[in-house]
Amino acid sequence: MKFGIFYELSVPRPFSRANEWLTYHNALEQCRLADELGFDHVWAVEHHFLEEYSHCPAPEVFLTAVAAQTQRIRVGHGAVVCVPEMNNPIRVAERAAALDIISNGRLELGTARSSTWTELGGFCADPDDTKKTWDEFVRVIPKMWTEDDFGWEGARFEMPARNVIPKPFQEPHPPMWVTVTTPGTELDAAARGLGCLGVSAAPFAEQERRTAEYYRRVADCDPVGSFVNDQVHTLNFLYCHEDYRQAAALGLPMVGAFAMSNAHLYFTREAYPTRAYQTLGNAGAALRNRAGPDGAAAADDPSAAKGLPEGVGIGDPDHLVRTIRKWDDVGVTGINFLLNAMEMIPQEQVLDSLRLFATEVIPQFQTPAERARPVATPTTIPDVSQSNTATSSTPTGASR
Amino acid sequence: MISGTASIDELARNAAEIEAFGSEPITLSGVTGLSLIAELRRGAREEVLPPGLHPIVPPAMSLVAWDVGDSPWGAFSAVIVRVVCRSGARARTFCVGTAASTDDAVAGLRSQLGFPAQRAEVALRRHYDGVDLTVASRGEAGDSTASRNGAGPMLAVSALDPDPLSVGDLQQVGSMNLAHTPLGLRLVQVETHHIPSRVERLAARIDAFDAEAWGQRLLDPYWVVSCSVSLEDIEIPAIRFVCDPAKPAAEGTERVQ
Numbered sequence: 001m002k003f004g005i006f007y008e009l010s011v012p013r014p015f016s017r018a019n020e021w022l023t024y025h026n027a028l029e030q031c032r033l034a035d036e037l038g039f040d041h042v043w044a045v046e047h048h049f050l051e052e053y054s055h056c057p058a059p060e061v062f063l064t065a066v067a068a069q070t071q072r073i074r075v076g077h078g079a080v081v082c083v084p085e086m087n088n089p090i091r092v093a094e095r096a097a098a099l100d101i102i103s104n105g106r107l108e109l110g111t112a113r114s115s116t117w118t119e120l121g122g123f124c125a126d127p128d129d130t131k132k133t134w135d136e137f138v139r140v141i142p143k144m145w146t147e148d149d150f151g152w153e154g155a156r157f158e159m160p161a162r163n164v165i166p167k168p169f170q171e172p173h174p175p176m177w178v179t180v181t182t183p184g185t186e187l188d189a190a191a192r193g194l195g196c197l198g199v200s201a202a203p204f205a206e207q208e209r210r211t212a213e214y215y216r217r218v219a220d221c222d223p224v225g226s227f228v229n230d231q232v233h234t235l236n237f238l239y240c241h242e243d244y245r246q247a248a249a250l251g252l253p254m255v256g257a258f259a260m261s262n263a264h265l266y267f268t269r270e271a272y273p274t275r276a277y278q279t280l281g282n283a284g285a286a287l288r289n290r291a292g293p294d295g296a297a298a299a300d301d302p303s304a305a306k307g308l309p310e311g312v313g314i315g316d317p318d319h320l321v322r323t324i325r326k327w328d329d330v331g332v333t334g335i336n337f338l339l340n341a342m343e344m345i346p347q348e349q350v351l352d353s354l355r356l357f358a359t360e361v362i363p364q365f366q367t368p369a370e371r372a373r374p375v376a377t378p379t380t381i382p383d384v385s386q387s388n389t390a391t392s393s394t395p396t397g398a399s400r
Numbered sequence: 401m402i403s404g405t406a407s408i409d410e411l412a413r414n415a416a417e418i419e420a421f422g423s424e425p426i427t428l429s430g431v432t433g434l435s436l437i438a439e440l441r442r443g444a445r446e447e448v449l450p451p452g453l454h455p456i457v458p459p460a461m462s463l464v465a466w467d468v469g470d471s472p473w474g475a476f477s478a479v480i481v482r483v484v485c486r487s488g489a490r491a492r493t494f495c496v497g498t499a500a501s502t503d504d505a506v507a508g509l510r511s512q513l514g515f516p517a518q519r520a521e522v523a524l525r526r527h528y529d530g531v532d533l534t535v536a537s538r539g540e541a542g543d544s545t546a547s548r549n550g551a552g553p554m555l556a557v558s559a560l561d562p563d564p565l566s567v568g569d570l571q572q573v574g575s576m577n578l579a580h581t582p583l584g585l586r587l588v589q590v591e592t593h594h595i596p597s598r599v600e601r602l603a604a605r606i607d608a609f610d611a612e613a614w615g616q617r618l619l620d621p622y623w624v625v626s627c628s629v630s631l632e633d634i635e636i637p638a639i640r641f642v643c644d645p646a647k648p649a650a651e652g653t654e655r656v657q
Contacts, residue, residue, distance in 0.1 A: 013402070051457050118457055121439070121625060260401040263489040266456045270484070270491055271437050272626040273570045273601050 001324065001365040002334035004041030004076065005034050005354075006235060009056035010261060012342040019343070020055055026347045028065055030339055033351055035070035037358035038371040041108065041233075042066055043076030043197075043336055048086070048119045052342065053261040060095050067103035075103050076336075078110015078197060079179040082137035083130050085123040086114075089137045089157055093144035093164050100168035107174040110197050111138050115181055117271035127274045132156055138176065138192060142225035145173040172226035177233075182279050186214045186232075193223025197336075198234040203310040207234065208330035215331065231333045236313040238337035239345065240357040244316040250345055251314035258341035313337055317360035324365065404449025404485075404494075408578075408585070408645050411450055414497075414615055416510035416517065417580040418588065421639050421656050426512065428634040430469025432526055433594075434533055435570065435628050436557060436604055437462055437484075438621035444483070448618050449494055450645035452587060452652055453576065454486040461621045462493045462573065463557075465533050466634070467524040468505075476505035477522035479535050479555060480515065481614045482575055487589070488649035494587075495577045497614035499535050499554065513636065514579030514588035516615065520554065530560040530602060531629050537613055556608035559627045562600035570599050570628055578645055583654060586642035596632035603627070 011023045031042050044059035044066075056062065063075045077099060080092050100107035113130035114120050120127055133156045140157065144150050144164035151161030168174050177195035180186045183206075189196045196214050198207075211232050218230045237258075239251030269277040311323050313335070327335060339350050362371065440459040449455055462482045469475055478500040482493035499520035500506045509515040521536040535555040572594050576587040604627030611619040644652030 049457070117625065121458075257401075260489060263486045264401065264454065264457050266458065266460060266484065267491075269571045270573060271460065273435075273565055273599065273628045275566055275569050278568075 001328055001332075002040040002231075002233070003357075003362055003365075004043055004233065004334060004336035005030065005039055005238075006076075006336040006338050007042070007044045007056060007059075007062070008047065008054040008338065008341075009044070009062070010053055010258065010341050011055045012344075013052055015051070023055065023343060024062065026340075026343065026350070027062070028069060029347070030350060030354065031066045031073065032069050033354055035073040037354060038362060038366070039073055039354075039358070040334070041074045041076050041336060042070075043078055043108075043110065045199075046079060046081050046086075046112075049122045050116070050118060050265060053258075053265060060099055064099055064102055067099065067106065074106045074108055075099065076108040076110060076177075076197075078108065078177055079112030079199075080110065080137075081114050081119070082111050082134040083113060083120070083123065083125045084133055084157065085125040086119075087137075089140050090144065090159065090164060092137065093141045094166070096141070096174065097145060097164075097166045097168040100170055100174050101166060103169075105169040105174075107168065107170065108177060108195075109141070109174050110177040110179055111141075111194070112179040115268055115277065117266045117268045120268060121266075121271065127268050127272050128276050129156060131276050135188075135192075138178070138194065139224045142173050142176065146226060175229040175231075176225050177229065177231075182277075183210065186210050187217060190214045190217035191221055193218060193221040193225060193228035193230070195229040195231040196233065198232070200235065201310070201312075202234075204326055204330050207327075207332065211331035232331060233334035233336055234327065234332050236311070236327075236335050236337050238313040238339055238353060238357060239350075240313070240315070240317060240320055240353045240361065242316055242356065244319055247315050247319075250349065254341045254344045255312060255314065257344055258338065261342065317356060320357065320361050321364045324361065328365070401454055402446055403451050403648070404453045404455065405446040406448055406450055408450050411578055411645070412580075412585055414516045414518070415578050415580055415585065416514045418511060418514050418582070418639075420582060422512050423638050423657065425638060426472055426508075426636040428466065428468045428471045428636070431630075431632050431634050432467040432524060433596075433630045433632055433634070434465040434524060434531055434557070434559075435462070435572075435626075435630070436464075436559075436606075437625040437627075438606060439623040439625060440483070441620045441622060444616075444618040444620060448483050448496070448616055449485055450578065450587065452487070452643055452645045452647050452649065453492070453494055456484050456486065460484040460625065461619060463555075463621075465522070465524045465557075471505075471508075473504040473508040474502065477501040477524055478505060478509065478517070479520075479522055479533070480575065481555075481616075481619070483616075483619075484573070485576070487576055487587070487643060488653075490649070491573050492589070493573050493575050495575050496616045496619065499537075510579075513590050513639070514577035514581070515575075515590075516577070516579075526629060530558065530562065531627075532559075533557040552610065553608050554610045554613040555606075557604055557606055557627070559602035559604035559629070562602050562629065565599045565601055565628070567596040567599050567630075570594070570596065570630060576643070581642060583642060583656075585645065586654070587645050588639055589641040589643065590639065591637055593635040593637065594630070594632050595635070596630040598631040599628060600630070601626065601628045
């Protein structure tokens with residue numbers, strides 16, 4: 001089981017320069033501590049215009065700072081929105097390669113297509129096209145990373161032959177992932193040999209069903225990259241305290257507030273009728289199939305609490321160990337945690353929660369030797385310490 | 401979470417009155433429906449919603465037009481102007497204004513569903529290559545060509561180039577209507593179940609929108625997001641939930657039946 005931390009960089013109202021500064025710098029401090037404590041990944045999303053929910057439109061910048069301030073933890077650039085109005089695939093490949101070099105080969109690249117009209121509409125992107133452009137992006141980016149003379153004539157992207165440089169530090173290239181919000185996207189990931197990066201909550205049974213199907217299909221995939229990344233990570237919240245009631249008292253409001261900030265977003269399916277978006281993204285995910293005693297669907301009852309997602313990481317260490325064992329049992333290979341929302345939990349308590357989790361929970365799932373090793377990746381990093389060009393920056397983060 | 405800041409008293413100026421909640425669904429048959437979404441300027445976000453509802457980012461208007469072949473109120477046409485919002489965390493719309501073409505429809509929409517309906521001339525015309533929608537106030541003297549301020553129609557929409565979609569591609573969102581009810585002034589949650597036989601998406605333009613005539617001068621639908629037209633039947637279930645307009649849904653929701 002791998003453990004990561006995950007950033008939307010949600011900012012409290014009223015918005016101010018100081019609040020945004022604090023959110024970013026608190027997150028950087030958390031990343032430095034997570035690196036020391038043996039967490040495996042730090043992920044940062046790409047979102048645009050999502051007031052309060054996510055002020056993180058340039059994750060590659062944030063992650064470059066993380067890479068420069070840490071030694072071991074892997075940096076998850078994800079997910080890059082694979083919509084040409086937001087990102088040209090050449091620029092995605094270039095930026096990611098540079099970040100992989102800066103981080104000494106610690107990059108993971110997530111891909112996505114955005115689920116909100118708030119974002120797609122802001123860039124005047126056509127929702128009908130995003131699945132197609134995402135598919136083309138994930139096929140061309142690994143080729144740009146590995147081929148010296150790359151050209152492409154596709155349905156949504158074309159370029160004459162060029163050598164897209166620099167190449168990433170990891171060989172053949174960094175692991176690639178797909179963020180999974182809508183049920184079924186995990187099958188798109190499996191078909192292409194991409195890791196499954198869950199970003200919305202699913203109950204244990206549903207996660208087990210999806211994960212089993214993912215593993216079944218990925219075993220017979222046609223990978224878009226040079227190797228198969230067959231990992232399944234899920235998203236969770238983390239607030240760990242010795243006293244369960246104190247954990248719940250501080251952690252559960254954070255979960256609720258984050259969910260409510262998500263409700264302000266304008267989901268594409270609401271705004272734009274299209275076959276390309278069949279669900280409302282994260283909105284209402286916890287409500288589907290829930291019904292009241294008289295059969296009234298919870299989605300109809302405005303007072304029905306959304307409820308906590310099953311298996312949420314709020315509690316004392318024993319509770320969290322039991323919870324994570326359940327995730328382990330359903331086939332999840334990693335959990336990425338949101339540590340805070342709108343800075344509701346004071347920074348010192350977030351840091352204490354991280355320390356307690358690392359001391360009491362992680363050792364139940366990783367041996368000391370495993371924790372001391374560089375985080376494993378599916379790739380082998382060249383040993384440049386013997387070459388003429390490498391001096392003090394011997395890679396330490398990604399070889400196995 | 402941000403909440404509405406509008407004065408409930410101001411919003412309730414044209415509120416309908418529901419004397420008793422019905423127990424049977426209402427069926428609208430042979431409906432040509434038009435649905436249009438347009439973004440609003442930021443000044444129409446919290447300012448146009450009661451405190452019990454929450455805005456979305458960016459603010460948006462949801463306009464629905466029905467040309468109904470048959471209903472308990474006979475054949476009629478209607479246009480409902482709504483602001484997209486959230487009730488609790490649920491996707492909803494807040495009804496700002498409603499225009500209907502017959503007295504029976506106005507009475508039914510007001511007394512059974514709490515829509516703030518007014519009588520107007522409503523014309524929804526579907527052509528082989530598009531749709532036109534116009535709404536004109538009847539005015540005090542029965543003038544059917546001008547809005548209240550005499551400057552033009554209350555609403556004019558033109559849409560072209562229908563592109564077929566699957567019938568499941570259209571998302572419908574329930575309406576919250578501020579109305580006087582046996583429980584007091586409440587947001588009445590009106591749900592609609594649509595059974596479409598055909599859905600098309602079109603490129604639309606709003607040629608005229610008289611915000612004052614619709615009862616909310618802050619509405620400025622400046623950026624059309626989408627427009628669709630459908631052939632469908634619509635079932636409106638009996639009202640099940642109402643909400644206190646001054647309280648968040650978690651605290652202010654009451655079950656009617």
